[in-house]
Amino acid sequence: MLTLYSYWRSSSSYRVRIALNLKLLDYELRTLHLLRNGGEQHADAYRALNPQEMVPLLVDGDFRLAQSLAIFQYLETLVPQPALVPDDAQAAAQMWMFCQTIACDIQPLQNTRVLQYLSGPLALGDAQKTEWVQHWIGKGLDALEAAQQAFTASPYCFGETPTYADCCLVPQLYQAQRFKLDLNRWPRLLAIRARCIAHPAFIAAHPAQQADAEPAATQAGT
Numbered sequence: 315m316l317t318l319y320s321y322w323r324s325s326s327s328y329r330v331r332i333a334l335n336l337k338l339l340d341y342e343l344r345t346l347h348l349l350r351n352g353g354e355q356h357a358d359a360y361r362a363l364n365p366q367e368m369v370p371l372l373v374d375g376d377f378r379l380a381q382s383l384a385i386f387q388y389l390e391t392l393v394p395q396p397a398l399v400p401d402d403a404q405a406a407a408q409m410w411m412f413c414q415t416i417a418c419d420i421q422p423l424q425n426t427r428v429l430q431y432l433s434g435p436l437a438l439g440d441a442q443k444t445e446w447v448q449h450w451i452g453k454g455l456d457a458l459e460a461a462q463q464a465f466t467a468s469p470y471c472f473g474e475t476p477t478y479a480d481c482c483l484v485p486q487l488y489q490a491q492r493f494k495l496d497l498n499r500w501p502r503l504l505a506i507r508a509r510c511i512a513h514p515a516f517i518a519a520h521p522a523q524q525a526d527a528e529p530a531a532t533q534a535g536t
Contacts, residue, residue, distance in 0.1 A: 315340055315341060315342055316334070316339060316340070316341040316342070316372060316373065316374050317341060317342045317343075317344060317372070317373040317374075318330060318331070318334065318341050318342070318343055318344070318370055318371070318372055318373075319344050319345075319346055319360070319363070319364070319369050319370060319371040319372075319373070320343055320344070320345055320346070320369055320370055320524070320526075321345060321346055321347065321348045321355075321369050321526070322345065322521045322524035322525075322526045322527040322528075323521050323527075324348065324369050324370070324425075325421055325485035325486060325488065325489050326368075326369065326370055326382045326417065326421060326425075326485075327369050327370040327382075328484075328485035328488065328519060328520075328521060329382050329417075329478075329481045329482050329484075329485045330370045330372065330382050330385050330386075330481075331343075331518075331519035331524075332480075332481040332484065332485075332515055332516055332519040333385070333386055333389055333398060333478060333481045334389070334519075335514070335515035335516075335518050335519055336396065336398060336476055336481070336515045337389055337393045337396065337398070338396070339389070339393060343524070343525065345524070345525060345526035346360065346369055347526065348369070348426050349426070353367075353426075355367045355368060355369060363378055364378065364380050366380055368380065368427075370382060370385065372385045372388070374388075374392075382417055382482075383410075383413055383414065383417050383478075386398070386413070386478045386481070396475070398476065398477050398478050398481070399477060399478065400472050400473055400477060405472050405473070408461075408472065409471070409472045409477050409478060409479045410478075411461075412458060412461070412471060412472075412479040412482065412483075413478050413479055413481075413482045415454055415457060415458055416454065416458075416482040416483065416486045417482060419450075419454050420450060420451055420454035420455070420486060421486065421489070423446070423447070423450040423451075424447045424450065424451060424489060424493070429443055429447070432446060444493065444494070447493045448493055448494070448495055451486070451489065451490050451493060451495060452490075452495060452499070454486075455486070455487075455490060455495075455499075455500050455503060456499075456500075458483075458500075458503060459499075459500040459501075459502055459503055462502045462503065462506075463502065466502060469506075469509050470506055470509060470510070471483060471506055476510065476513065476515070476516075480506065480510050483503060483506060483507065483510070484507055484510045484511065484516055487500075487503065487504070487507050488521065
């Protein structure tokens with residue numbers, strides 16, 4: 315059985331949970347708290363598994379794989395159906411561009427280690443950190459909203475069924491909402507999200523549904 319190391323509120327872990335659910339794969343979830351005791355991801359035992367000291371980490375027997383987009387590619391090869399990549403070569407390339415915009419350009423600038431560095435060595439206050447996060451999330455989602463205008467007839471990002479782009483989008487909008495951005499700024503992305511969050515694979519992957527979710531989040535469902 316596959317094993318996924320995850321943190322309930324990690325958007326990169328969230329996107330992999332969605333993909334595993336869409337692929338109808340059974341997996342064991344092992345959780346790490348990224349803040350408790352200085353961050354459980356920095357413990358020696360986990361560092362031995364993943365020298366990057368980050369989540370998610372997928373383990374398949376003796377094989378270990380970090381980085382969510384690499385995990386997506388592995389899953390697509392391991393279990394080709396249901397396909398989460400469009401058949402058309404150009405649509406597939408655009409889908410990967412969409413995923414990379416979130417995973418490479420937006421999410422890294424909001425993650426825990428960056429925010430800790432902003433408040434630690436750089437001594438930024440909470441208001442400055444919020445401004446930083448809102449700026450970079452907003453800039454990235456503006457670009458994705460504009461790019462998606464060519465696909466307005468599609469219920470999901472790139473067609474009639476979810477792809478890895480949808481796996482990336484929903485967690486990123488979750489983080490945008492968490493950091494108090496107005497999602498109405500992105501009507502196309504918001505319409506896709508509305509369809510996704512009604513899908514069982516997305517519902518089961520939601521942070522509030524995870525065993526390590528904080529009680530307040532579980533009660534609020536956000």
